[in-house]
Amino acid sequence: MPERRASDSAVSCRLCHIRHISDWKVLRDDELDELSTGVIRREYASGETVYSIGDTNSGVYCISGGSVGVRKLDEQGNSVLLHLAYPGDTLGYRSFLLSGEHKTSAEALGPTVICHMDSRTISAILERNPELGLQFLRRAASEIDQAHTALMNSLTLCNRARFLHLLLFLIKRHGRLVEDGARFIELPLSRRDLASMIGTRHETVSRIIARLEAEGIARFSGRRVMVPRMDALVAELDSHLAN
Amino acid sequence: MPERRASDSAVSCRLCHIRHISDWKVLRDDELDELSTGVIRREYASGETVYSIGDTNSGVYCISGGSVGVRKLDEQGNSVLLHLAYPGDTLGYRSFLLSGEHKTSAEALGPTVICHMDSRTISAILERNPELGLQFLRRAASEIDQAHTALMNSLTLCNRARFLHLLLFLIKRHGRLVEDGARFIELPLSRRDLASMIGTRHETVSRIIARLEAEGIARFSGRRVMVPRMDALVAELDSHLAN
DNA sequence: CGCCAGGTTGATTTCGCTCAAGCAATGTGG
DNA sequence: CCACATTGCTTGAGCGAAATCAACCTGGCG
Numbered sequence: 394m395p396e397r398r399a400s401d402s403a404v405s406c407r408l409c410h411i412r413h414i415s416d417w418k419v420l421r422d423d424e425l426d427e428l429s430t431g432v433i434r435r436e437y438a439s440g441e442t443v444y445s446i447g448d449t450n451s452g453v454y455c456i457s458g459g460s461v462g463v464r465k466l467d468e469q470g471n472s473v474l475l476h477l478a479y480p481g482d483t484l485g486y487r488s489f490l491l492s493g494e495h496k497t498s499a500e501a502l503g504p505t506v507i508c509h510m511d512s513r514t515i516s517a518i519l520e521r522n523p524e525l526g527l528q529f530l531r532r533a534a535s536e537i538d539q540a541h542t543a544l545m546n547s548l549t550l551c552n553r554a555r556f557l558h559l560l561l562f563l564i565k566r567h568g569r570l571v572e573d574g575a576r577f578i579e580l581p582l583s584r585r586d587l588a589s590m591i592g593t594r595h596e597t598v599s600r601i602i603a604r605l606e607a608e609g610i611a612r613f614s615g616r617r618v619m620v621p622r623m624d625a626l627v628a629e630l631d632s633h634l635a636n
Numbered sequence: 637m638p639e640r641r642a643s644d645s646a647v648s649c650r651l652c653h654i655r656h657i658s659d660w661k662v663l664r665d666d667e668l669d670e671l672s673t674g675v676i677r678r679e680y681a682s683g684e685t686v687y688s689i690g691d692t693n694s695g696v697y698c699i700s701g702g703s704v705g706v707r708k709l710d711e712q713g714n715s716v717l718l719h720l721a722y723p724g725d726t727l728g729y730r731s732f733l734l735s736g737e738h739k740t741s742a743e744a745l746g747p748t749v750i751c752h753m754d755s756r757t758i759s760a761i762l763e764r765n766p767e768l769g770l771q772f773l774r775r776a777a778s779e780i781d782q783a784h785t786a787l788m789n790s791l792t793l794c795n796r797a798r799f800l801h802l803l804l805f806l807i808k809r810h811g812r813l814v815e816d817g818a819r820f821i822e823l824p825l826s827r828r829d830l831a832s833m834i835g836t837r838h839e840t841v842s843r844i845i846a847r848l849e850a851e852g853i854a855r856f857s858g859r860r861v862m863v864p865r866m867d868a869l870v871a872e873l874d875s876h877l878a879n
Numbered sequence: 880c881g882c883c884a885g886g887t888t889g890a891t892t893t894c895g896c897t898c899a900a901g902c903a904a905t906g907t908g909g
Numbered sequence: 910c911c912a913c914a915t916t917g918c919t920t921g922a923g924c925g926a927a928a929t930c931a932a933c934c935t936g937g938c939g
Contacts, residue, residue: 465784469877471792475784487777490770496781523766527733530769533776534730538739540783541708541718547790548835549714552927584886592791597927599887615886615936634712795895827918840895842919858904858918 404432404508414481415455416532419524431514437501443484445498450488452512456480459505460567460581464498474582474590476539477502479566486529489515502581547592554633555591556601560611561630564620574623580616647675647751657724658698659775662767674757680744686727689741693731695755699723702748703810703824707741717825717833719782720745722809729772732758745824790835797876798834799844803854804873807863817866823859 406417406425417428434457437443443454446466456478463476463484475497478484488495489512501507519525546555568578580587588595605611610626612619620626649660649668660671677700680686686697689709699721706719706727718740721727731738732755744750762768789798811821823830831838848854853869855862863869 465788467788467792467877471788473788473791475787487780490773490777497784519770520766523763523769526766526769526773527762530733530773530776533773533780534733537730537776537779537783540780540787541740544718544783544787544790545708545710545714545716547787548716548832549710589791594928595886596888596929600927603887634710837896838918839897839920843895846919 404434405429406432406508409457411455411457411481416483416525416528417455419528420518420522424518424522428510428514428518431511433509433511435507435509437505437507439501439503439505441501441505443499443501443507444495446495448495450485450492450495450512452510452515453486453489454484454499455508455510456482456484457506457508459507460502461499461505461507462502462582462586464500465496466498472589473592474586475543476536477566477581483529483532486532490529551633552591552593552597553601553604554630555593556587556598557626557630557633559587559590560618561626564618564623568620571619574621576620576623578618578620580618583616647677648672649675649751652700654698654700654724659726659768659771660698662771663761663765667761667765671753671757671761674754676752676754678750678752680748680750682744682746682748684744684748686742686744686750687738689738691738693728693735693738693755695753695758696729696732697727697742698751698753699725699727700749700751702750703745704742704748704750705745705825705829707743708739709741715832716835717829718786719779720809720824726772726775729775733772794876795834795836795840796844796847797873798836799830799841800869800873800876802830802833803861804869807866811863814862817864819863819866821861821863823861826859 406412406420406429407422409415409417412418412425417425420428431452437459443461446464458480461478461482461484462474463478465473465475478499484499484507485495546558550558563580563582564576564578567581568576571577582590584595584598588598591598602611602613606613608629610620610629612621649655649663649672650665652658652660655661655668660668663671674695680702686704689707701723704721704725704727705717706721708716708718721742727742727750728738789801793801806823806825807819807821810824811819814820825833827838827841831841834841845854845856849856851872853863853865853872855864
C-alpha cells in the first residue's frame with residue numbers, strides 16, 4: 394500500500410500524457426481533478442514489485458510508462474507470467490471490485506512509472522459516473538477474450554509454435570525496425586519467464602532458440618534478438634498453425 | 637437471434653426461480669418488469685446451439701435450467717471447451733458490451749432452458765441503473781480469475797492431474813452422493829469434449845480412464861462414473877500437485 | 880579470486896501424439 | 910428384418926517431443 398513520500402510529486406491526471414488512452418478517458422475534467430487527489434505517482438526499478446499475491450487491495454494502478462508483468466503463483470511454487478501490461482493499462486481492478494486480496498503479483502519489467510489510485514476516490518467516482526464502470530467492463534471483457542485466446546493456444550499449440558507466437562508479440566510491442574523487414578528486440582524477459590509464459594522448462598526454451606538460430610530465423614545473444622526477415626518468422630508460425 | 641414463437645410463453649423475471657442468484661438480482665421490481673418485456677424464454681434440446689461464433693450479438697442469455705458448454709474454435713478447426721455455465725449464469729455479455737461478434741459458441745449440454753434478453757432493453761436499464769453494470773463487472777472479474785486459473789493449470793499440470801481436476805469439478809456440479817463417501821455421476825460430456833477441456837487427445841483420455849479403473853479410483857461405463865471413495869481421488873490429485 | 884545466477888548443452892527416460900485396427904451401440908435404406 | 914454405414918470409444922505399436930538430471934559455461938559482483 395503506497396504512501397506519499399518526499400520523492401512523490403503532485404499529480405494532475407488532466408495533464409497526463411496517457412489521458413486519452415487510459416480508462417480514465419471517460420471522465421470529465423472536474424472528475425479527473427478529483428481523481429488526482431487520490432493519486433500517488435511512483436517510479437519502479439526493473440524487477441521491483443508493484444503488488445504481491447495475497448496483499449489486500451488498496452485501489453487500482455495505472456501504468457504511465459514502462460511495462461509490467463502479471464504473475465500467478467500456485468501452492469507448490471510454480472510461477473506463471475499470465476500477462477504483460479503497458480501504458481494506459483489498469484491493474485488490480487479485479488481485486489478492487491471483488492474487494493478482496495490480490496490473486497496475482499505484478500512487477501516492473503524495466504524502469505516503470507505507475508500511478509496508484511486510492512480506493513475511496515475511485516469508489517466515489519464510480520458511484521456517480523456509470524461511464525467509468527462501463528469502461529472497466531469493456532476492459533474486463535477484452536481481458537477475458539485475451540485469457541481465453543491464451544488458454545486456447547496453450548491447449549492446442551506445441552511449444553515451438555507458442556514460443557514463435559510469444560516472440561512475434563514481443564517484437565510487435567518492444568521491437569525496433571532496423572532495416573527493410575528486419576527487426577531488433579531487447580527481450581524484457583528472462584529465459585525462465587519466457588518458459589513460464591508458454592508453459593515449459595527453460596531448457597526447452599534454450600533448445601527451441603538453438604533451433605531457430607540453426608534455421609536462420611533469428612539470432613539470439615542473451616536478451617538481444619535480431620530477426621533478419623519477419624516474413625520468415627511469420628511463415629514458420631503459419632506452417633505450425635496449418636498442420 | 638431468437639424470435640418469439642407460439643411455444644414461447646410470456647415471462648416474468650420477477651417470479652423467476654433464479655431471481656436471487658442471477659445478475660438481475662440487483663434490479664428493483666419495476667426494472668425486472670421492464671426487463672421481462674424484452675425476454676424470450678426457450679427450451680433447448682441436448683446438443684442444440686444457443687449461439688455460434690461469428691454471430692452478431694443480439695443481447696445476453698440467462699440460463700434458467702440445465703447446463704451450457706462454451707466453446708472456442710480456431711482457424712484450423714480445433715475446438716476447445718472453455719467453460720461450463722449453469723443456472724444463474726449470464727452468457728454473451730462480452731460481445732454485448734463490446735458490441736461485436738460472438739467470439740465463442742454456446743451449446744446446451746442437456747435439456748436446457750435459457751432466456752434471451754434483448755439488447756435494447758438491457759442497454760436502457762444499464763444506462764439508468766449503475767448497479768447492473770457493477771454486477772456485470774463482478775461477474776467479469778470472477779470470470780477472469782477462472783480463466784487465469786485454468787490457464788495456470790494448463791501450463792503447469794500434467795494431463796492426468798488436469799483430468800482429475802476436471803473430474804472433481806464435474807462431480808461437485810453433477811454428482812450424486814450414493815452412500816458414505818461414494819459418488820455417482822453421469823458425465824455431461826463426451827470423451828472428445830473431456831479431452832478438449834484439458835487440451836489432449838481423446839485416446840489419451842481413454843488411457844487415463846483405463847488407469848484410474850485399474851487403480852480402483854473410479855469405475856467408468858460409458859458416461860456413467862462411480863467413485864467409491866472420494867478421498868482417494870482427492871489424495872491422488874494432491875499427490876500430483878505436491879510432486 | 881571465488882561465488883553465484885542465468886544460460887546452454889548432453890544423456891536418458893517418460894509421456895503423449897499419431898496412425899491404425901477393432902468393437903459396441905445406433906441408425907438407415909432396401 | 911437384415912446388411913451396412915456411422916459414431917463414439919478403446920486399445921496397441923511406434924515415434925517424437927519434452928521433462929528430468931546433470932555437467933558446464935559465462936558474466937557480474939563482493
